[in-house]
Amino acid sequence: MAPDLDLDKPYRLNPSVALRPEPFGALAYHFGNRKLSFLKAPELVTFVRTLGEHASLGEALDAGGLTDRTKQSYLRALASLAATDMIVEKERDDRDR
Amino acid sequence: MTATVEHTPSLVEQFKYGLDAPICLTWEWTYACNLACEHCLSSSGRRDPDELSTEEIKRVIDELERMQVFYVNVGGGEPTVRSDFWELLDYAVAHHVGIKFSTNGVKITPDRAKRLAATDYVDVQISLDGATREVNDAVRGPGSFDMAMRALRNLADAGMRDFKISVVMTRQNVDQLDEFQRIADGFGAQLRITRLRPSGRGADVWDELHPTGEQQRQLYEWLLANGDRVLTGDSFFHLNALGSETLPGLNLCGAGRVVCLIDPVGDVYACPFAIHDVFKAGNVRPAGFQTVWRDSELFKDLRRPQTGGACDSCAAYDSCQGGCMAAKFFTGLPLDGPDPECVKGHGEHALSTRDSSALPKPSQDHSRGTKRVSLGMPSVRMPDRACDTSPLAGLT
Numbered sequence: 001m002a003p004d005l006d007l008d009k010p011y012r013l014n015p016s017v018a019l020r021p022e023p024f025g026a027l028a029y030h031f032g033n034r035k036l037s038f039l040k041a042p043e044l045v046t047f048v049r050t051l052g053e054h055a056s057l058g059e060a061l062d063a064g065g066l067t068d069r070t071k072q073s074y075l076r077a078l079a080s081l082a083a084t085d086m087i088v089e090k091e092r093d094d095r096d097r
Numbered sequence: 098m099t100a101t102v103e104h105t106p107s108l109v110e111q112f113k114y115g116l117d118a119p120i121c122l123t124w125e126w127t128y129a130c131n132l133a134c135e136h137c138l139s140s141s142g143r144r145d146p147d148e149l150s151t152e153e154i155k156r157v158i159d160e161l162e163r164m165q166v167f168y169v170n171v172g173g174g175e176p177t178v179r180s181d182f183w184e185l186l187d188y189a190v191a192h193h194v195g196i197k198f199s200t201n202g203v204k205i206t207p208d209r210a211k212r213l214a215a216t217d218y219v220d221v222q223i224s225l226d227g228a229t230r231e232v233n234d235a236v237r238g239p240g241s242f243d244m245a246m247r248a249l250r251n252l253a254d255a256g257m258r259d260f261k262i263s264v265v266m267t268r269q270n271v272d273q274l275d276e277f278q279r280i281a282d283g284f285g286a287q288l289r290i291t292r293l294r295p296s297g298r299g300a301d302v303w304d305e306l307h308p309t310g311e312q313q314r315q316l317y318e319w320l321l322a323n324g325d326r327v328l329t330g331d332s333f334f335h336l337n338a339l340g341s342e343t344l345p346g347l348n349l350c351g352a353g354r355v356v357c358l359i360d361p362v363g364d365v366y367a368c369p370f371a372i373h374d375v376f377k378a379g380n381v382r383p384a385g386f387q388t389v390w391r392d393s394e395l396f397k398d399l400r401r402p403q404t405g406g407a408c409d410s411c412a413a414y415d416s417c418q419g420g421c422m423a424a425k426f427f428t429g430l431p432l433d434g435p436d437p438e439c440v441k442g443h444g445e446h447a448l449s450t451r452d453s454s455a456l457p458k459p460s461q462d463h464s465r466g467t468k469r470v471s472l473g474m475p476s477v478r479m480p481d482r483a484c485d486t487s488p489l490a491g492l493t
């Protein structure tokens with residue numbers, strides 16, 4: 001099951017994941033668990049790439065100036081990415097960096 | 098930012114227009130094989146003197162790394178009989194191109210199994226076409242069951258997990274599905290079942306070996322109950338027309354769009370089951386793989402909207418998509434019409450009215466000798482399927 005995303009916590013793209021740009025968005029490949037996933041919008045790809053720059057998931061969503069509907073759809077996509085370990089919670093030590 | 102995820106067309110729709118690089122790339126490293134199975138999809142047997150050299154293969158691996166093709170399915174022939182096989186495997190892995198290779202098990206010794214278990218990004222797939230020695234050896238040749246089981250035992254003993262047991266479904270083994278699952282569970286392996294297609298020497302034996310209509314339903318029901326645990330790639334989407342539930346897996350023909358084949362001499366085909374000039378897009382030797390993938394006229398054509406032809410009026414077309422292009426082609430049926438195994442029976446009708454005197458022949462044939470060794474049933478070499486994991490897995 002998908003771990004619940006916590007809006008107050010920071011997340012980032014797993015360093016073991018590579019994103020390959022595609023016309024529809026991007027293909028995500030996890031070199032650790034060998035899973036393949038799809039990011040189905042170019043804007044979502046940018047969002048995921050820069051996710052780690054924000055202090056929390058909530059802040060990242062707000063910074064994008066997204067509509068509520070888009071936020072909801074991003075959250076669904078992010079939950080499935082978290083379930084396959086494509087995005088991970090940032091560790092305390094790399095938060096301080 | 099205005100675009101929302103909801104407005105994006107479904108992935109299957111997107112896939113029809115092709116990707117910047119393939120997801121399911123099969124790469125056959127040699128036409129040589131220690132077995133001489135009779136429905137080998139690539140008509141393998143003898144090595145081709147023009148096969149890509151070690152250096153040429155490495156250059157293509159470099160290119161795949163740049164294109165971010167994260168893994169390829171390596172097959173043959175029997176790829177492990179290439180003397181540079183293990184060197185190439187290490188090279189690919191060092192360049193972030195994961196390898197899943199198909200083998201009949203001939204070179205999987207206890208030592209080799211240990212080294213494989215210790216290598217990340219390598220997956221092994223052992224071909225087995227019968228859950229019993231009798232059924233397997235009748236189709237793959239004497240000794241092949243023991244060879245496969247020995248390889249499986251060596252991999253399991255070496256601590257390898259989730260390696261694959263790959264089965265081509267035939268009239269003789271559909272009834273053994275539960276038995277195959279038990280074998281896989283016993284080794285900590287994952288079961289992969291694929292469709293017998295009339296490709297390569299498979300065309301010669303397809304009439305006798307392809308599952309009956311009743312068996313197709315049996316297969317569909319088994320997959321509905323167990324499909325989440327087994328890999329099928331794009332093998333069985335034509336069975337979706339049997340019911341309202343869609344089977345897990347890649348439910349479209351990805352040929353030239355997400356799927357393709359590089360053969361041992363560097364020719365690029367739309368799909369591993371389509372080794373014929375009609376589906377040849379080019380060769381990696383002159384300008385590399387990427388040029389062929391992006392610019393070949395054939396692939397551009399396949400990425401344009403296709404028509405369903407005689408299938409257009411069928412209520413099941415959305416889920417069945419008219420079936421497999423290669424199966425139609427090599428049985429002499431029109432590409433924009435029903436699959437030869439159309440579950441509504443339109444394939445049988447089409448087969449009975451086609452001109453079977455002029456069926457297309459594969460453009461490569463490396464079979465050893467011309468005689469069939471008759472064992473009651475022809476021996477069969479496990480085709481190397483294009484797409485192993487469902488590319489749609491993990492999506493909501």
Ligand code: SF4
Pocket residue numbers: 331349350351352356368369370371420421422423424483
């Ligand atoms: S031609 Fe058949 S085997 Fe090849 S990609 Fe299409 S459906 Fe799959």
Ligand code: SF4
Pocket residue numbers: 335338407408411412413414415417418419420434435436439440441442443444
């Ligand atoms: S008529 Fe075509 S679309 Fe309908 S079930 Fe048969 S092959 Fe599939």
